[in-house]
Amino acid sequence: MTWQTVVKPEEGKVTCFLIMDDSLEKNAFVICFQGQFYAYENRCPHMGTTLDWVEGQFFSEQWLMCQTHGALFNPINGDCVSGPCSHGLRRLKLRDEQDHLLIHA
Numbered sequence: 001m002t003w004q005t006v007v008k009p010e011e012g013k014v015t016c017f018l019i020m021d022d023s024l025e026k027n028a029f030v031i032c033f034q035g036q037f038y039a040y041e042n043r044c045p046h047m048g049t050t051l052d053w054v055e056g057q058f059f060s061e062q063w064l065m066c067q068t069h070g071a072l073f074n075p076i077n078g079d080c081v082s083g084p085c086s087h088g089l090r091r092l093k094l095r096d097e098q099d100h101l102l103i104h105a
């Protein structure tokens with residue numbers, strides 16, 4: 001199991017990165033929301049696009065939003081709360097190591 005080092009985003013911000021998953025490179029992101037960190041694969045469960053085809057735009061008020069058709073996701077657990085998606089975002093394993101994060105697909 002390989003953990004990837006990722007820079008911590010500031011409150012309300014996002015860090016995008018690539019992560020290896022079963023020998024495939026995938027888009028991923030980590031957010032800081034209300035002082036906690038949450039990491040997800042950057043792939044909308046509706047049609048598979050990245051959430052931020054408007055680059056770097058993930059948040060719509062308190063929700064994560066897919067820019068393609070406007071699906072909204074709970075930032076704490078990735079659950080779909082509105083829109084055409086049938087399920088939520090895929091959450092990634094995360095360890096907070098004080099000055100950085102370790103993330104695993």
Ligand code: FES
Nearest residue numbers: 044046066069071
């Ligand atoms: S691709 Fe995300 S809502 Fe359609």
